[in-house]
Amino acid sequence: MHKALIIYSSLTGNTAQIADILADELEDRQIDVIILDAMEADPVDLLEYDIICIGSYTFGNDAEIPDEMLDYYEEIATMDLSGKPFGVFGSGDDYYPKFATVVDDFEAQLIKSGAIKVAPGVKTNIAPDTEEELEAIQTLAQALADYFK
Numbered sequence: 001m002h003k004a005l006i007i008y009s010s011l012t013g014n015t016a017q018i019a020d021i022l023a024d025e026l027e028d029r030q031i032d033v034i035i036l037d038a039m040e041a042d043p044v045d046l047l048e049y050d051i052i053c054i055g056s057y058t059f060g061n062d063a064e065i066p067d068e069m070l071d072y073y074e075e076i077a078t079m080d081l082s083g084k085p086f087g088v089f090g091s092g093d094d095y096y097p098k099f100a101t102v103v104d105d106f107e108a109q110l111i112k113s114g115a116i117k118v119a120p121g122v123k124t125n126i127a128p129d130t131e132e133e134l135e136a137i138q139t140l141a142q143a144l145a146d147y148f149k
């Protein structure tokens with residue numbers, strides 16, 4: 001069985017909900033999933049897994065990387081994660097001009113690490129509750145599972 005690590009940060013629970021749904025969708029596709037709050041994990045943990053998923057909300061004065069994600073943001077780009085498919089996700093609020101842009105920031109860092117983009121990053125407007133948002137999570141899970149077929 002392939003193993004996925006989902007690391008996420010969430011202040012008010014919305015990104016955590018995406019992480020939980022993604023974990024269920026991956027498990028439905030016979031992937032072993034470990035899901036950790038960013039503060040319980042360390043960037044080097046990513047090396048131990050076949051599939052890497054990173055989730056973060058977008059916050060601050062200018063859509064900054066949250067403090068608890070800074071180590072991941074900086075270190076991922078210097079790590080060798082080549083050959084590992086990745087998924088990125090996060091909650092934002094489309095009231096803000098930079099909607100959930102931390103998802104794009106992590107995608108760029110993962111690409112620098114050699115990890116492989118298999119599906120678009122998932123951005124939800126607050127909670128993951130529209131049909132489109134839930135489908136995007138399923139599409140990501142399917143692409144991650146298909147990578148090893």
Ligand SMILES: Cc1cc2nc3c(=O)[nH]c(=O)nc-3n(C[C@H](O)[C@H](O)[C@H](O)COP(=O)(O)O)c2cc1C
Nearest residue numbers: 010011012013014015057058091092093096099100
């Ligand atoms: C002060 C403040 C700044 C925020 N800035 C942004 C932003 O720049 N872009 C965005 O998409 N959402 C922004 N948000 C909205 C949060 O990303 C949104 O509430 C999200 O659901 C939080 O995710 P979480 O529940 O996982 O913590 C901001 C919220 C607050 C309170």
